[in-house]
Amino acid sequence: MSAGESSPRRRPGGRTGRIRAQVLDAVRAELGERGFDGLSLDGVAARAGVHRATVYRRWRDVGGLLADLFAATGEDDWQPQDTGSLLGDLVALNRENVAALTEQPSIAAALIAASFRSEEAARGVRRLWEERYARCEVIVERAVARGEVPAGTDARRLLVAATAPLYHLLVLLRMPAEPGLAEDAARTAVVAASAGAFAGGSRDADG
Template sequence: MELETRYEAEPGSVRPGGRTARVRAAVLRAAEDVLAEQGFAHLDLADVARRAAVGKTTVYRRWGTVANLVADLLADMAEQSVPRTETGSLLGDLTANARLVQRTLTDPRQVALFKAVIAAATWDTRTAQALRRFYDIRVNEWAPCVQQAIDRTEIPPDTDPREVIRAVSAPLYYRLLISGEVLDQAAADRAAAAAVAGARAGVYRRDGDRGSA
């Protein structure tokens, strides 16, 4: 799915080439640095411009607000994420998805960045919207793996693919943000296996269909 079909035109959302693309890349990298190092509260457009060696006027004209800058950063992250893996089985595909999430959430830079954005999303509406867009894009990227499993008759035909994908990452984010338990590959593999077992049992059938299993 192309991002432009999901992302309305806003400051910083245009995808031009040439020098403008280089400026955008430098600014987004600087914004990512600040978020990872200091958190959302310290994100300032003037400081980002300085770090990116870009004129303040350019940054203010293009993004306008910190919230718009974070939204563009999340959109870029979604576009740059590793594409889904197709192994020929639902367990193989979801295990690949879970391990990708696990690697991301245990990378020191990435985990600091995600924690900063998630924390900001609890009180900043614009950031919360951008974060939802980010995860919608990633869920939509992986949902076809579940549809392929439906087509192979591995799981019930009325299974909701998006719910299955969400079920894979939810326990991993719980470990990261709530329990503080070790987030290792074994945890990722268990999350994938549990999602597959649930899908096969009809747990993720669309609303109104679960009782007919």
């Protein structure tokens, strides 16, 4: 159950780093093509061209592979785009999200699906999302600095409002991505944020 804490963490580079990269690439590919049910240590080892014993020793089980995949994903240097406006930044973010959820196969969708099968994957999804929201807070800080939204705007609530409709429609309802989805959700959040919907905690809505 705690494979997430004991998963291998080694410096990138060198033979150990190369093997980890090969194995995690294979996990992504297997997950995308075959889904959680098709994921096995033997299949990953074969695809990665790494000895089975190595994979079993370092990652132990499918949960260990998933935990390390999430950890590695959180170690990247992704940053939200800085387009010069809140709307532009949120549209750019949402376009990246829509692209990740609709590519074939979608690793992002496969990881979310896996989170309903494995405790490690559920923890991994939550941590990765927390980490991504933290990196995206700068979008709201910039908007406050530009005077686009009130000081005290809750970055997390604004980011959830801007992005949740995509996940709702594409992942939970499994709808196709309609044109304008990324832009509409971003624009809604900007309108609400500009009107102070995410500032000052709960308050009465008055005109």
